[in-house]
Amino acid sequence: MQTASVFDIPHLRPSGRFHPESASRAGVLPLFWAASGLELTYTGQELHLILEADFEQCEPWIAVELDGAPVIRMPVSRGISEVCVFRGALPGTPRTVQMFKETQPVADDPRHRLAVCEIGWEGGEFLPLPRRDWRLEFVGDSLTSGEGVAGARAEESWMPAVFSASRTWARLTSDLMNASFRTISQSGWGVRSGWDNDPRHNLPELYERVCGAAVGEAAQERNDFSAWKPDAVIINLGTNDANALSSPAWTGPNGEQFRQTGTPEGLRQFEDAAVLFLKQLRRCNPDAKLVWAYGMCGGRLRPQLENAVERFRRETGGQDAYYLPLPENTAETMGSRQHPGVLCHQAAAEVTANFLKDILS
Numbered sequence: 335m336q337t338a339s340v341f342d343i344p345h346l347r348p349s350g351r352f353h354p355e356s357a358s359r360a361g362v363l364p365l366f367w368a369a370s371g372l373e374l375t376y377t378g379q380e381l382h383l384i385l386e387a388d389f390e391q392c393e394p395w396i397a398v399e400l401d402g403a404p405v406i407r408m409p410v411s412r413g414i415s416e417v418c419v420f421r422g423a424l425p426g427t428p429r430t431v432q433m434f435k436e437t438q439p440v441a442d443d444p445r446h447r448l449a450v451c452e453i454g455w456e457g458g459e460f461l462p463l464p465r466r467d468w469r470l471e472f473v474g475d476s477l478t479s480g481e482g483v484a485g486a487r488a489e490e491s492w493m494p495a496v497f498s499a500s501r502t503w504a505r506l507t508s509d510l511m512n513a514s515f516r517t518i519s520q521s522g523w524g525v526r527s528g529w530d531n532d533p534r535h536n537l538p539e540l541y542e543r544v545c546g547a548a549v550g551e552a553a554q555e556r557n558d559f560s561a562w563k564p565d566a567v568i569i570n571l572g573t574n575d576a577n578a579l580s581s582p583a584w585t586g587p588n589g590e591q592f593r594q595t596g597t598p599e600g601l602r603q604f605e606d607a608a609v610l611f612l613k614q615l616r617r618c619n620p621d622a623k624l625v626w627a628y629g630m631c632g633g634r635l636r637p638q639l640e641n642a643v644e645r646f647r648r649e650t651g652g653q654d655a656y657y658l659p660l661p662e663n664t665a666e667t668m669g670s671r672q673h674p675g676v677l678c679h680q681a682a683a684e685v686t687a688n689f690l691k692d693i694l695s
Contacts, residue, residue: 337384337454340372344460346453347373350435350516351544354561356552362386362449365394365435366545366553368479368499369517372450375430378458383417383433384451385410392493394448395436397500401429407436407484409494410448428461434500438479438519439547446548468513468694469563471619472504473537474570477630478519482673489670496670497521503630503660504568506683511690516562520547524574526594526607531584533592537571538611542618559618566623566690567615570660575604576634601638608642612655616646622654623693629660630674630682658689 340346340363348363350370357363365371387394387410398406398419406417419431433450440446472478485496499505499517508515518541522528528535540546545553575594583593594600608626615624624646626639636659643657661681669675674682 335380335382335454335456337452339452340450343374343453345374345462346460347463347514349373349514351518351557353544353552353555353558356555362451364552365448365450366439366548367517368436368438368497368519369434369502369505369515371396371432371434373430373432373463374453375428375461375463376455376458377426377428377461378455379423379425380421380454380456381419381431382454383419384454385415385417385448386413386451387415387448388412388445389440389447390443390445392437392440392443392446394446395494395497396448397434397436397498399432399500407498414451416454425457430463434505436480436484436499437494437497438499438521439545439553441520441547444549447550466512466514468511468565468690470504470508470511470513470515470690471564471567471622472515472517472519472570473541473567473615474504474517474519475523475537475574476519476521476673477570477573478502478504478517479521481521482669482671483676483679485670487668487670487675490672492671501676501679503679503682503686506680507568507686507690510683510687522574524578525571525611526575526604527578527584527592529574529577530581531578531593533584535574538607538614541614564619564622565694566625567619568625568627568686568690569611569615570627570630572608572628572635572639573631576632579634601635604635605638605642605645608639609645609649612642612646613650616650616652623690624655625658625686625689625693626656627658627660627682627686630663630678632662633659656689656693658686660685
């Protein structure tokens with residue numbers, strides 16, 4: 335069997351945020367965010383992925399699809415693992431392989447990491463991939479990380495096994511759009527704070543780094559926004575800020591406290607933070623449409639988000655910003671951990687794709 339670095343495989347398409355120079359120099363493709371991975375088309379008899387992983391508490395999971403059909407979903411062990419995607423295939427037939435990291439970065443697990451070191455193959459050749467029509471970036475929380483998409487409806491444990499980034503509304507929207515996509519998402523995080531009012535758990539603060547939720551020099555580098563320019567940035571944040579309104583105040587290590595409130599002043603502070611985040615996104619992505627999508631887990635902060643989008647348009651003079659209501663999760667569409675399941679994600683994807691087709695055409 336032949337093996338080569340990911341960066342030496344012809345026509346391989348990596349996905350997800352990473353620093354190209356650092357990754358190429360190391361010879362491995364780091365998979366930081368949920369749904370990061372790769373895609374390739376190959377005509378041979380046998381294909382393997384050689385992965386490197388580490389973790390202390392939360393193991394990374396992967397999913398692999400062959401011509402769009404799921405063939406592998408598994409946790410990755412510590413150290414070097416060789417994963418056989420297929421063996422014994424009839425030669426000469428092009429087969430498209432997509433591999434996804436199913437789980438998000440784990441900020442509380444400093445050893446959590448996953449990388450693709452090499453591709454192994456037997457015979458055949460690697461062919462060019464079809465061109466994608468669009469580039470989409472999704473910024474969100476557990477809904478975008480895929481928490482609850484896997485697992486039984488009665489499952490309540492917070493564990494990597496219940497995450498499935500390959501089946502979220504972000505992935506499904508991208509498929510409907512024939513788009514390349516990436517996600518920047520953290521379960522439980524929000525615009526101003528996490529669900530527990532922890533102000534350190536806000537997405538705007540880490541957005542401009544390659545992966546601010548992971549450790550290591552490569553993860554903490556500033557993202558090169560000129561290297562991959564999205565046609566649209568879709569934000570699905572606010573659910574955890576709404577949950578924070580009914581949670582106790584967070585107390586920091588030095589006794590400092592923080593709490594979001596549902597008072598007029600508190601709601602205005604949330605709205606102000608949303609406006610600032612839209613301005614930050616515009617600065618980083620000057621040519622992208624900005625779409626704030628919200629509502630899969632209720633609409634408590636919908637008025638403030640609609641106001642934030644309108645204020646952003648008025649204050650910047652830009653028209654390429656929109657608010658998009660998403661279908662709300664129901665008892666019939668529920669997944670595990672009281673999170674939306676596949677049916678809710680499918681409904682949200684259809685709404686989002688139809689909307690994006692209108693504004694991007």
